[in-house]
Structures are given as structure tokens and as C-alpha cells.
Amino acid sequence: MKTSVDLHTYLQEQRERVEDALRNVFPEDWPIPGRLREAMDYSLLAGGKRLRPILALAAAEAVSGREETSAKALAFACAVEMIHTYSLIHDDLPAMDNDDYRRGRPTNHKVFGDAMAILAGDGLLTHAFHVASRASEAGVPAERVLAVVRELSRFAGLPGMVGGQVSDMLGEQGITSLEQLEHIHLHKTSDLISFSLRSGGHAAEADDRQLEALGRFGRNVGLAFQIQDDILDLTGSADKLGKPVKSDERQQKVTYPYLLGLEESRRRVSELTREAADALLQAGLAKPDRLLEIADYLLNRDH
DSSP states (O other): OOOSSOHHHHHHHHHHHHHHHHTTOSOTTSOOOHHHHHHHHHHHTSOOOOHHHHHHHHHHHHHHSOGGGGGGGHHHHHHHHHHHHHHHHHHTSTTTTOOSEETTEEOHHHHHOHHHHHHHHHHHHHHHHHHHHGGGGGTOOHHHHHHHHHHHHHHSSTTTHHHHHHHHHHHTTTOOSHHHHHHHHIIIIIHHHHHHHHHHHHHTTOOHHHHHHHHHHHHHHHHHHHHHHHHHHHHSOHHHHTSOTTHHHHTTOOOHHHHHOHHHHHHHHHHHHHHHHHHHHTTTOSOOHHHHHHHHHHHTOOO
């Protein structure tokens, strides 16, 4: 089944759609301190690929075969982008990765100070659950909304992204095997991507087999995405990446190219992308084409 518009157009349209929605996630009648609102918006509206929310929207379309179904997933898409943004704000802090630039601009704490950056991240994390709960207003059944909130707590939380970040922090300079590195990135990166796809599946009322396949697709795409990031840190340009290159090397981080070499890392990206496609094609989705296109795009990206 052919998709209605080319991938570049689709990604641009969905990115704009997500960003329009993100501009309205904070209720106007809430007494949010102005400086906090400014700090949250600074990072939340800074652009970027919007990969996770777009995957949520595309997953809803894939399950139903209808583009209009993605409207039901928009609240989940915004919630996952808020979670992702909070994690970036906190990752960039001096106590974590101590980065000066993100998406081509000074990091949040460089502009607003460490304390406000921490609180901006806290605000985005907390408000994401409020936003997700509002999916019922778009027609998502209450039991599906509850399932998504429960899954968001897990995939973004202790056994998921936060747990992966802790493993990364504790394992710095002590990682000696590929298994250790994959454990970190499966939780630090893949879990939130898997959640994005499953949330879109829930919005379209996917069955258990489809949800499992979407999660497996996300696991593999997330890992491939991280390996590609490691490759680009060595081979990309600062202008395209929006941040300094070879920062992993300078910080002596253990990466996939460090353990495997560049060519084997590239082969692993191709293998994971192929396995992700196989999972989708066996799931009985009405229209998996767009998700397959996105996976291929991520394999060949240069930023």
C-alpha cells in the first residue's frame, strides 16, 4: 500500500503539527511562574527531529490504516516529547553530561541557571502525565489511556529510561562488553521509543500482538538510532548535528564504534533495522509502510 505523500513532506507536516500542539500544552488559566514557563518553552520548542511523537502518530495510522486516527494519539505524542525534553535538560547539567549546546543553542542551564533548569525538567516530567490523560477527550477509551499512563511510568521510569541513565552513569569507564552497552541503551534510548509506538497503537486500539510488534520495532529502531548517533559523533559535522562532534571521544565514553569499530557498527545498524521491519510485517498492521520508511530514513540520516 503506497503512502499518500513522500516521507520528507510527511515528517515536516507531522513535526509542525506536533509543535503547534506543544505550544498549547500549558493551560492558560494556570498560574505558572513566568520564568519557569520561559525555561520550559526554551527547550520544548527548540525544534529537533520530533522522532518520538511522530512515531506515536505514525503507529496509530499503521494500526488503523487511516491518517485521521493519528489525532487520537496527539496527546500521547506531546507527552512523550515532554518526557524526552526533560531528560535532555537534565542530561546536559554539569552534574550529568555537562554539555554547553543542544540543538544548536546554549543548553537550558547555560541560559537559566542550574536550579531553574532542574525545575523546568521537573515541570515537563510532571505535566506530561496530565497531557497524556487528556487523550480521552480525543476519543481514546479510558482503559487505553490508563494503560498508556501506566506504560509511560514504566518505560520512562525506574526500569526504563531513568534506570538506563543510572546504569550509564555508574558504568562510565567501566563498560567492557557489548552486552553492558546494549543494556544501557535499550533502557536509556529504546524504551521511550518503544513507548511512543505502543502509545500510538493504544490510541488506535491495537490488539496484543500488534502492540508487542510495535514495541519490538521500537526496541530495534531505538538501538539502531543510538548506534547511528555514536557513528555520527565520529563522522558527522557540528553544523548538521547542532552540537560539537567527537564529544564522546573527548569524554572517553565507551560507544559502539569504540567496541565494534565503524564498519561493524554500521552493519549492526542495518541488521537491527531489518529485524525491526520484519517485526512490523508479521504483525498484521493495516498500513505499516510509513513506519518502514521512517526506519529506513533513520538508518541513512546524517544528523
